[in-house]
Amino acid sequence: MLTSMSKIVNHSARRLEIADACLAVVSRAGLSGATTREIAKEAGVSHGIIAHYFNSKNDILRAAxxxxxxxxxxxxxxxxxxxxxxxxxxxxxxxxxxxxxxxxxxxxxxxxxxxxxxxxxxxxxxxxxxxxxxxxxxxxxxxxxxxxxxxxxxxxxxxxxxxxxxxxxxxxxxxxxxxxxxxxxxxxxxxxxxxxxxxxxxxxx
Amino acid sequence: MLTSMSKIVNHSARRLEIADACLAVVSRAGLSGATTREIAKEAGVSHGIIAHYFNSKNDILRAAxxxxxxxxxxxxxxxxxxxxxxxxxxxxxxxxxxxxxxxxxxxxxxxxxxxxxxxxxxxxxxxxxxxxxxxxxxxxxxxxxxxxxxxxxxxxxxxxxxxxxxxxxxxxxxxxxxxxxxxxxxxxxxxxxxxxxxxxxxxxx
Amino acid sequence: MLTSMSKIVNHSARRLEIADACLAVVSRAGLSGATTREIAKEAGVSHGIIAHYFNSKNDILRAAxxxxxxxxxxxxxxxxxxxxxxxxxxxxxxxxxxxxxxxxxxxxxxxxxxxxxxxxxxxxxxxxxxxxxxxxxxxxxxxxxxxxxxxxxxxxxxxxxxxxxxxxxxxxxxxxxxxxxxxxxxxxxxxxxxxxxxxxxxxxx
Amino acid sequence: MLTSMSKIVNHSARRLEIADACLAVVSRAGLSGATTREIAKEAGVSHGIIAHYFNSKNDILRAAxxxxxxxxxxxxxxxxxxxxxxxxxxxxxxxxxxxxxxxxxxxxxxxxxxxxxxxxxxxxxxxxxxxxxxxxxxxxxxxxxxxxxxxxxxxxxxxxxxxxxxxxxxxxxxxxxxxxxxxxxxxxxxxxxxxxxxxxxxxxx
DNA sequence: GATGAATGAGAATTCATTCAT
DNA sequence: AATGAATGAATTCTCATTCAT
Missing domain, CATH: 1.10.357.10 (Tetracycline Repressor, domain 2)
Incomplete structure (x- = not known):
């Protein structure tokens, strides 16, 4: 608690969630349909936050x-x-x-x-x-x-x-x-x- | 009649040329690099003319x-x-x-x-x-x-x-x-x- | 006429027009306000056409x-x-x-x-x-x-x-x-x- | 009184630190590279805290x-x-x-x-x-x-x-x-x- | 005071398709 | 038939700012 006063979010857990969202989108719309916007929407997060967890789209795909x-x-x-x-x-x-x-x-x-x-x-x-x-x-x-x-x-x-x-x-x-x-x-x-x-x-x- | 025939022949021949150009581009730059512009350039034709031979890009890919x-x-x-x-x-x-x-x-x-x-x-x-x-x-x-x-x-x-x-x-x-x-x-x-x-x-x- | 059946547009003249539009935008909104969108709007052309005349934004700035x-x-x-x-x-x-x-x-x-x-x-x-x-x-x-x-x-x-x-x-x-x-x-x-x-x-x- | 004073002193000192960090980033990466994130990193503080010391990015630049x-x-x-x-x-x-x-x-x-x-x-x-x-x-x-x-x-x-x-x-x-x-x-x-x-x-x- | 997650707007660039000539 | 100009939507990525903890 003392070590972090910020919003309690598990960074790697959230990464996995986004990676899973990516898999869901790929299975639904193909890799070409797996845009960062779509992945964010699937994960229920804003588009911009993706950058907080991944360096690039390729990074997301690799994790997925x-x-x-x-x-x-x-x-x-x-x-x-x-x-x-x-x-x-x-x-x-x-x-x-x-x-x-x-x-x-x-x-x-x-x-x-x-x-x-x-x-x-x-x-x-x-x-x-x-x-x-x-x-x-x-x-x-x-x-x-x-x-x-x-x-x-x-x-x-x-x-x-x-x-x-x-x-x-x-x-x-x-x-x-x-x-x-x-x-x-x-x-x-x-x-x-x-x-x-x-x-x-x-x-x- | 003959003119029409020859035109038709040219038409299919040109389609094949473009399909081949598409294969060449795919082998060089991958499917994502196979843009209509690149295919046209590879085929040595203008970009706009593609529309005369194919209804859509998907049409080109199918032919290829x-x-x-x-x-x-x-x-x-x-x-x-x-x-x-x-x-x-x-x-x-x-x-x-x-x-x-x-x-x-x-x-x-x-x-x-x-x-x-x-x-x-x-x-x-x-x-x-x-x-x-x-x-x-x-x-x-x-x-x-x-x-x-x-x-x-x-x-x-x-x-x-x-x-x-x-x-x-x-x-x-x-x-x-x-x-x-x-x-x-x-x-x-x-x-x-x-x-x-x-x-x-x-x-x- | 025979050499080109396309829309009659002077490529380099259009480049200059866009470069001038860039200067106009810079003088109005500063370089940070000189986005490709704004330049296109100033030049009275669509945003996408910029790519037809310049390889990149830097290319536009250099011309300007x-x-x-x-x-x-x-x-x-x-x-x-x-x-x-x-x-x-x-x-x-x-x-x-x-x-x-x-x-x-x-x-x-x-x-x-x-x-x-x-x-x-x-x-x-x-x-x-x-x-x-x-x-x-x-x-x-x-x-x-x-x-x-x-x-x-x-x-x-x-x-x-x-x-x-x-x-x-x-x-x-x-x-x-x-x-x-x-x-x-x-x-x-x-x-x-x-x-x-x-x-x-x-x-x- | 004293606590308040010391806080005020710290506040201005911290402002100066951040302004200096801003100068360091500008000299390293140019003004376009001087993002609030980068300035915070250079100053060794968290990104969000910047808002406690400056009203806006412009405020930082002015101080710098x-x-x-x-x-x-x-x-x-x-x-x-x-x-x-x-x-x-x-x-x-x-x-x-x-x-x-x-x-x-x-x-x-x-x-x-x-x-x-x-x-x-x-x-x-x-x-x-x-x-x-x-x-x-x-x-x-x-x-x-x-x-x-x-x-x-x-x-x-x-x-x-x-x-x-x-x-x-x-x-x-x-x-x-x-x-x-x-x-x-x-x-x-x-x-x-x-x-x-x-x-x-x-x-x- | 402090953290870092989150937002949403906006940037350059790319591209299939359409259109005037 | 042929050209290449033109369009507008879509894509990734960036970033100042705000917010919950």
């Missing part, structure tokens, strides 16, 4: 992208409790699939940022960081699954890369044509991919 | 996207001459991979349009058309490969979808991080995917 | 500054017809003095640009160019006056620099306190300066 | 201008100890010349305020006050010098005005083109001006 990745990572982590082996791998992949409305929106946001990253080294770097993290996490799960199934299978890195590519492709599909691919189809595609690497998935049984 | 797909399809077709079975399938996939500078630029263009398609039903529809065509062409090649190898393998549609997803994911990688994935790695990933469906690829031997 | 200098130089030149010796020198100096409303406005514009030049290398350079020209012109007149009066007087460059400094100081006075110094006072000050260098001025007689 | 003039006057006064006649006059003028870095910065600040004063009656008035003071002080020195040299020379007011104009012109030169005029050149110009009024300066001997 981080937030988006973080949410996915937390969701996957939370569901891994107690699982191991192929079951754990499969669970992680299923969690990464955009099977509901929320997932679809997430993919659209992701896709929007992909393109934005083309001309924006900072955002591309941010995504590369999260890609690397995700790949490493998958490799661990893959090793676990290979151990369980006594596979001397292919290089876990290669498997992880393949899985991520397929997931990314599926994500793009869902983002662009929401109603043209069912969750079942996505499961089937991912199971086929996993089966190709020797993993017997639950759905196969 | 069509052109991009058409070029890829023609490239794949041209290299299939005389090939059949798994070799043909593999050739088509390799042609679809962005292994050189040109391919990388193509993927960046593609990626830029993906995101743009999010808020643009017309562009999304255009892409869906080309996706469907591409999937059907792949299914035919897959059936040929399965026949050659006497596989009673998985549903060709599922295989095609999986392949396209993986290709799309790889395309996004290359577009965003040009120097972080080698052609050899891409071949390895696609071969692993094909192997998972029972195809013995040339590289395996 | 050039214009301001050019007008002064032309005014001085025009009145030198037939004069020589000390009379010519004195005439030039009197023409450079802000003795009427127009002169006062000119000085205010000049003063505004001085300060702006502090943080703007391009504008400072522009002014340096005009300063050098003005000093050289003065040196020639000074040599003529010294020859006429058989003076082996001080270095013409030193004389010119001193005169310009005094003129600049007077200009600043007039710009800041329009009604607190009379033309007669200015003449007296300049005559005293000239007399210090040995020139017998008309007013002295 | 006062401070700037006061510092110059004190410097000149301090160096006049024991001097009289032409020596005192010359000393005052030399002290008023921007011969070092500090002097140059002072001139830049002065110049910045000149232009600002154009559209700001309060600041212009402030400067007029200091101009009058400065002219009166000079007149006294001029009379002393004329007495010493038994000159029945020109009106001291006219001499003072001429000197100030030349000083102001030199100040503007230095402010705008720091490295294009040497202290020696400035001394020469001022000595020539003084010589024109019959004063034999030390440098002449």
């Amino acid at each position: 992208l981080q937030r988006s990745y973080q949410q996915l990572a937390e969701r996957i982590d939370a569901n891994l409790n107690g699982l191991s082996g192929t079951a754990a791998l499969q669970q992680a992949i299923h969690d990464a699939l955009p099977i509901d409305e929320e997932g679809r929106i997430g993919e659209q946001i992701e896709l929007a940022f992909w393109a934005y990253g083309l001309g924006n080294a900072e955002l591309a770097e941010e995504r590369w960081r999260s890609y690397t993290e995700w790949r490493r996490a998958l490799e661990i799960l893959i090793r676990g699954a290979q151990a369980q199934e006594h596979l001397e299978g292919p290089d876990p890195t290669l498997v992880a890369e393949t899985i991520i590519c397929t997931l990314d492709g599926l994500g793009a599909q869902v983002a662009l044509y929401p109603d043209r691919i069912t969750p079942e189809r996505m499961f089937a595609i991912m199971d086929a991919t996993l089966a190709g690497f020797g993993f017997v998935t639950a759905t196969d049984i | 996207l069509q052109r991009s797909y058409q070029q890829l399809a023609e490239r794949i077709d041209a290299n299939l001459n005389g090939l059949s079975g798994t070799a043909a399938l593999q050739q088509a996939i390799h042609d679809a991979l962005p292994i050189d500078e040109e391919g990388r630029i193509g993927e960046q263009i593609e990626l830029a349009f993906w995101a743009y398609g999010l808020g643009n039903a017309e562009l999304a529809e255009e892409r869906w058309r080309s996706y469907t065509e591409w999937r059907r062409a792949l299914e035919i090649l897959i059936r040929g490969a399965q026949a050659q190898e006497h596989l009673e393998g998985p549903d060709p549609t599922l295989v095609a979808e999986t392949i396209i997803c993986t290709l799309d994911g790889l395309g996004a990688q290359v577009a965003l991080y040009p120097d972080r994935i080698t052609p050899e790695r891409m071949f390895a990933i696609m071969d692993a995917t094909l192997a998972g469906f029972g195809f013995v690829t040339a590289t395996d031997i | 500054l050039q214009r301001s200098y050019q007008q002064l130089a032309e005014r001085i030149d025009a009145n030198l017809n037939g004069l020589s010796g000390t009379a010519a020198l004195q005439q030039a100096i009197h023409d450079a003095l802000p003795i009427d409303e127009e002169g006062r406005i000119g000085e205010q514009i000049e003063l505004a640009f001085w300060a702006y030049g502090l943080g703007n290398a391009e504008l400072a350079e522009e002014r340096w160019r005009s300063y050098t020209e003005w000093r050289r012109a003065l040196e020639i007149l000074i040599r003529g006056a010294q020859a006429q009066e058989h003076l082996e007087g001080p270095d013409p460059t030193l004389v010119a620099e001193t005169i310009i400094c005094t003129l600049d100081g007077l200009g600043a006075q007039v710009a800041l306190y329009p009604d607190r110094i009379t033309p007669e006072r200015m003449f007296a000050i300049m005559d005293a300066t000239l007399a210090g260098f040995g020139f017998v001025t008309a007013t002295d007689i | 201008l006062q401070r700037s003039y006061q510092q110059l006057a004190e410097r000149i006064d301090a160096n006049l100890n024991g001097l009289s006649g032409t020596a005192a006059l010359q000393q005052a003028i030399h002290d008023a010349l921007p011969i070092d870095e500090e002097g140059r910065i002072g001139e830049q600040i002065e110049l910045a305020f000149w232009a600002y004063g154009l559209g700001n009656a309060e600041l212009a008035e402030e400067r007029w006050r200091s101009y009058t003071e400065w002219r009166r002080a000079l007149e006294i020195l001029i009379r002393g010098a004329q007495a010493q040299e038994h000159l029945e020379g020109p009106d001291p007011t006219l001499v003072a005005e001429t000197i100030i104009c030349t000083l102001d012109g030199l100040g503007a030169q230095v402010a705008l083109y720091p490295d294009r005029i040497t202290p020696e050149r400035m001394f020469a110009i001022m000595d020539a001006t003084l010589a024109g009024f019959g004063f034999v300066t030390a440098t002449d001997i």
Whole structure:
């Protein structure tokens, strides 16, 4: 209390709120519709205050992208409790699939940022960081699954890369044509991919 | 009549020129840098004349996207001459991979349009058309490969979808991080995917 | 006619119009009041068209500054017809003095640009160019006056620099306190300066 | 009473600190860079507190201008100890010349305020006050010098005005083109001006 | 007295589209 | 068909000022 006599506002919490507002706008109107004005309106704050929390619009987008990745990572982590082996791998992949409305929106946001990253080294770097993290996490799960199934299978890195590519492709599909691919189809595609690497998935049984 | 015909021909030819100019600008400056002014300059025409050939900027983008797909399809077709079975399938996939500078630029263009398609039903529809065509062409090649190898393998549609997803994911990688994935790695990933469906690829031997 | 089918507009003439409008706004509202919007309004054109004629606001200001200098130089030149010796020198100096409303406005514009030049290398350079020209012109007149009066007087460059400094100081006075110094006072000050260098001025007689 | 007094003292002291901070920012970033935020940061106080010490930004600028003039006057006064006649006059003028870095910065600040004063009656008035003071002080020195040299020379007011104009012109030169005029050149110009009024300066001997 | 959050107006610049010639 | 001038809305960013704590 003594240290700060100012209006009690949690600076980083407010930053997150604005980043979330940014994600909401992107999911509603696309990245091109995510103007600072619109983000401010969504966050319920004045336009000018944005500058108080972010240096530039790019700063907002980077924070939003981080937030988006973080949410996915937390969701996957939370569901891994107690699982191991192929079951754990499969669970992680299923969690990464955009099977509901929320997932679809997430993919659209992701896709929007992909393109934005083309001309924006900072955002591309941010995504590369999260890609690397995700790949490493998958490799661990893959090793676990290979151990369980006594596979001397292919290089876990290669498997992880393949899985991520397929997931990314599926994500793009869902983002662009929401109603043209069912969750079942996505499961089937991912199971086929996993089966190709020797993993017997639950759905196969 | 002839004059009218020639005018019509010129008209479409000019449209293609402008669409190509649009692709050139997108590859150089990104979709956000593809302003009507810049496209006109690239095409070597005046800014105002654009309106005579296209109803709107979106119209230009749609034409450019069509052109991009058409070029890829023609490239794949041209290299299939005389090939059949798994070799043909593999050739088509390799042609679809962005292994050189040109391919990388193509993927960046593609990626830029993906995101743009999010808020643009017309562009999304255009892409869906080309996706469907591409999937059907792949299914035919897959059936040929399965026949050659006497596989009673998985549903060709599922295989095609999986392949396209993986290709799309790889395309996004290359577009965003040009120097972080080698052609050899891409071949390895696609071969692993094909192997998972029972195809013995040339590289395996 | 055949070469250009477009609206007949003289590009450079329009540039000058806008530069003049800029000067008008500066004289009315100061440099800080010279927004691109206000300049456009003064010129009777839309705000957006400014970009068609100038790359940036700084570009407009530079053109306006050039214009301001050019007008002064032309005014001085025009009145030198037939004069020589000390009379010519004195005439030039009197023409450079802000003795009427127009002169006062000119000085205010000049003063505004001085300060702006502090943080703007391009504008400072522009002014340096005009300063050098003005000093050289003065040196020639000074040599003529010294020859006429058989003076082996001080270095013409030193004389010119001193005169310009005094003129600049007077200009600043007039710009800041329009009604607190009379033309007669200015003449007296300049005559005293000239007399210090040995020139017998008309007013002295 | 005492508490109230001390508060008042602190209040004015703090005002001076902020005015000095303002001068520091102006010298570093120009008047356009002197935002209230920047001034507060320079002064080491919070942004909001500024309002407790000044009614408006203009208020700050006026205080800063006062401070700037006061510092110059004190410097000149301090160096006049024991001097009289032409020596005192010359000393005052030399002290008023921007011969070092500090002097140059002072001139830049002065110049910045000149232009600002154009559209700001309060600041212009402030400067007029200091101009009058400065002219009166000079007149006294001029009379002393004329007495010493038994000159029945020109009106001291006219001499003072001429000197100030030349000083102001030199100040503007230095402010705008720091490295294009040497202290020696400035001394020469001022000595020539003084010589024109019959004063034999030390440098002449 | 002091803090920093908040506001809202206004700045330059960009751009798709329209229009007179 | 063709030009390029013109429009007006929209975008990001900045900033003096006000306000709740």
